[in-house]
Amino acid sequence: MKVTVIGAGNVGATCANVMAQKDIVNKVVLLDIKEGVAEGKALDIWETAPVNDYSTRVEGYTNDYSQTKNSDVVVITSGLPRKPGMSRDDLIATNAGIVRQVTENVIKYSPDTKIIVVSNPLDVMTYCAYLTAKVDSSRVFGMAGVLDTARYRAFLASELNISPKDIQGMLLGGHGDTMVPLPRYTTVSGIPVTELIPVDRLNAIIDRTKNGGGEIVNLLGTSAWYAPGAAAAQMVESIIKNENRIFPCCALLNGQYGLKDIYLGVPAKLGKNGIEEIIELKLNTAEMDLMNTSAKAVRNVMDVLDKQLAASAAK
Numbered sequence: 001m002k003v004t005v006i007g008a009g010n011v012g013a014t015c016a017n018v019m020a021q022k023d024i025v026n027k028v029v030l031l032d033i034k035e036g037v038a039e040g041k042a043l044d045i046w047e048t049a050p051v052n053d054y055s056t057r058v059e060g061y062t063n064d065y066s067q068t069k070n071s072d073v074v075v076i077t078s079g080l081p082r083k084p085g086m087s088r089d090d091l092i093a094t095n096a097g098i099v100r101q102v103t104e105n106v107i108k109y110s111p112d113t114k115i116i117v118v119s120n121p122l123d124v125m126t127y128c129a130y131l132t133a134k135v136d137s138s139r140v141f142g143m144a145g146v147l148d149t150a151r152y153r154a155f156l157a158s159e160l161n162i163s164p165k166d167i168q169g170m171l172l173g174g175h176g177d178t179m180v181p182l183p184r185y186t187t188v189s190g191i192p193v194t195e196l197i198p199v200d201r202l203n204a205i206i207d208r209t210k211n212g213g214g215e216i217v218n219l220l221g222t223s224a225w226y227a228p229g230a231a232a233a234q235m236v237e238s239i240i241k242n243e244n245r246i247f248p249c250c251a252l253l254n255g256q257y258g259l260k261d262i263y264l265g266v267p268a269k270l271g272k273n274g275i276e277e278i279i280e281l282k283l284n285t286a287e288m289d290l291m292n293t294s295a296k297a298v299r300n301v302m303d304v305l306d307k308q309l310a311a312s313a314a315k
Helices: 010-022 037-046 088-109 122-133 145-160 199-210 212-220 226-240 285-314
Strands: 002-006 027-032 057-062 073-076 114-117 140-142 245-254 260-271 274-278
Touching: 002 010, 002 088, 010 027, 010 037, 010 226, 027 037, 037 057, 073 088, 073 226, 088 114, 088 122, 088 285, 114 122, 114 226, 122 140, 122 245, 122 260, 122 285, 140 260, 140 274, 145 199, 145 226, 145 245, 145 260, 199 212, 226 245, 226 260, 245 274, 260 285
Parallel strands: 002 027, 002 073, 027 057, 073 114, 114 140
Antiparallel strands: 140 245, 245 260, 260 274
């Protein structure tokens, strides 16, 4: 088994490190365009193997996609990081070009791989990778909801002074301010969270979750990396081990939730073939209104990409 991580920045290197420590694949390949960066970080990670007691080989390469050949899963983290005051939409032109080039090379050497997109703006970059890969949409999906629910659960755990292990949460929609956390589907050891936290505090936690990425950008001056890297690794693990775990993933909808031809966050079963099933929750009117609002925001950004691609094709 082999996993490749494209982009050896903070998120990519963290993902590679977490994957190695899970010790569930033979090799993790880390690739970057900057000379020596992937090699150096991969070597540093590999040198932790005797300390952290794992056998997974970690290798780094500079822009040599032949080393990614026959990868079972590829995680794409490449792209320009978000800076303070920069929206995810501002990243679209630059990062779409990067994701297209990366995806073309990935499919060239690993035509049967599953692709997890982490690059921002997440929903539209996943759509971009899908258009480029020209494979079934079950094999191209994005990491957003796993990260967003992790933040949501972490904030709830802090509020309740309990272990996050006991918290299950679900959210839908786009990755960003229009995401749709679902308190009705949030439980603590089976207890509805609405019975444990007052409405005003729960709403404050939901708002913090929606702005979780921006909060870290304002603190660090750049995007988060520990949680996103670990979240992507968790998705890889479910695929590699064929666990069929249910995670909120950015997936292509074809009629589910009344939406079509749009990449949006929904509950999905992840197994050896990628997305094995999209689960359609029975949303109430208020939840569906929020879902449609989120879909509209994502659709607007997808339209920008479609126009850019059309203009490029016309040249």
